[in-house]
Amino acid sequence: MIKKRWIFLIIVILFLQFYQLPYYYSQPGGAKVLDEVISVDGGFTEEEGSFMLTTVQMGKANLFFYGWAHLSPYRMIYPEEQLRFEGETDDEYQHRQLMAMTGSQEIAKIVAYEAAGMEVEYEHKGVLVTTLIEGMPAYDVLKIGDHIIAVNGKEVLTAEQLIDQLQGMDESITVDLTVIREGQEQIIEVGFSAFPKEMNAPPGRVGIGVSAPVTDREVTFHPEVTIDTSQIGGPSAGLMFSLEIYNQLVSEDITKGYQVAGTGTINEEGIVGRIGGAGQKVVAADKAGADYFFAPNEGGASDSNFIEAKKAAEDIGTDMQIIAIDTFDEAIAFLQSLPEKS
The missing domain is CATH 2.30.42.10 (PDZ domain)
Incomplete structure (x- = not known):
């Protein structure tokens, strides 16, 4: 009888683990220090602080994750149709996210190089x-x-x-x-x-x-720049990519010794755009010990990522400051206004 109970329990656990629902599950991911993955040929490498991209961990939801998501405001459930196109497979969705990341990297390079007066x-x-x-x-x-x-x-x-x-x-x-x-x-x-x-x-x-x-x-940059972000997908790191690249192109350290995390898409005009999971990324940045978190301000919209990030920061009681950003130039101006970290 005991053996049958154990077999039944194992079957239930396996079912909870491997039976996938038509939903995606997400939770706070991590914060990746960008000078470890971005390298400008002959660029500035004496950063006292760091720029960090923040991530959301996402995957197909099973019954366990579906239930767990309801226990925290920073774990989310999304119906498949909200994220994937009709007929799109999971592999195709992941490929689309990686393509978006590749495009985001290219635009970030363009913004940074043009701001630094370099050749593109x-x-x-x-x-x-x-x-x-x-x-x-x-x-x-x-x-x-x-x-x-x-x-x-x-x-x-x-x-x-x-x-x-x-x-x-x-x-x-x-x-x-x-x-x-x-x-x-x-x-x-x-x-x-x-x-x-x-x-x-x-x-x-x-x-x-x-x-x-x-x-x-085909875009050619002088000097050359390489970015290695493995399997991180999506366009939401554009702002942080551009800041790290710019910091390696100029002679001064614009981190001023601070740990600066953030999120936001960026276009070729340097305008920072909305992303998903701002609150989750605040949690990730706080765990990584960031001093500041840059969040898209969206022109002061009442439901902006900045507002979402601010609420999350207050909720978790972090000392990290949330900074509203609309453009690449605003981010640079804020960093230049900071005193050197003692």
């Missing part, structure tokens, strides 16, 4: 189509691997430019996309439609059905 060379190839949304107009006329180089004859060099060109449309409109496919240039007419409900798009918003377009270009 570009060879543009267009906007790469990586994902098409089934049931939307582009699904039947575009192909994965196409490069979009113009909208209605107006050149587009980046994914941001493509998105800007396609905004403000309605379902009665069509546009002509100039596309490079297998080395041949062609013009493809495409219309607009509402997004599938599971994508939770704002009411009335329409699109052609190209998801996660990628700016495809």
Whole structure:
């Protein structure tokens, strides 16, 4: 009888461990010191403090994690459809996150090099189509691997430019996309439609059905810079990447001896954008002993990442200061205003 009970208990434990639910689970991750993963050839290496990216640990939820998530405000559960596109596998989702991290690194390099007055060379190839949304107009006329180089004859060099060109449309409109496919240039007419409900798009918003377009270009930096972040995905470390790279390009140590953590996307204009899991990243930064945490201010929005981070800092009782950041230049100005840490 005892053996049967043990066998039953083992079966229950294995079921709780390995039965995956249609949810993702997340919790505070860690803080990675960036001078250990970023290296500018011949760059400044005498940092007294450090810049740190903060992470959220995420994976598929089993029954154990689903229950555990309800015991802490810093453990979260997300339905699959909130994170993954329809028909997208877990491996494809992870690949998309890694692609976003790669794009984030490139933009961070551009922002830092231009701010430091260093040389950046570009060879543009267009906007790469990586994902098409089934049931939307582009699904039947575009192909994965196409490069979009113009909208209605107006050149587009980046994914941001493509998105800007396609905004403000309605379902009665069509546009002509100039596309490079297998080395041949062609013009493809495409219309607009509402997004599938599971994508939770704002009411009335329409699109052609190209998801996660990628700016495809070769960018050369002088001096060379390398970033090794292994399997960390997503674009949320853009701000912190740019600060670490900039610090290695200039002769002064802008850390001033402080441990500076933070989060936030960044675009080529140096504008810092919203991310997910700000509160969880505050917990991670506090555990790592950070003095300051940079959080996207989003122009002072009432529900900004800064507000979320501030509430989390108060909740856990940390001495770490939360700093509202809208731009790369604001972050630099704040650091320059600090006295040297004694």
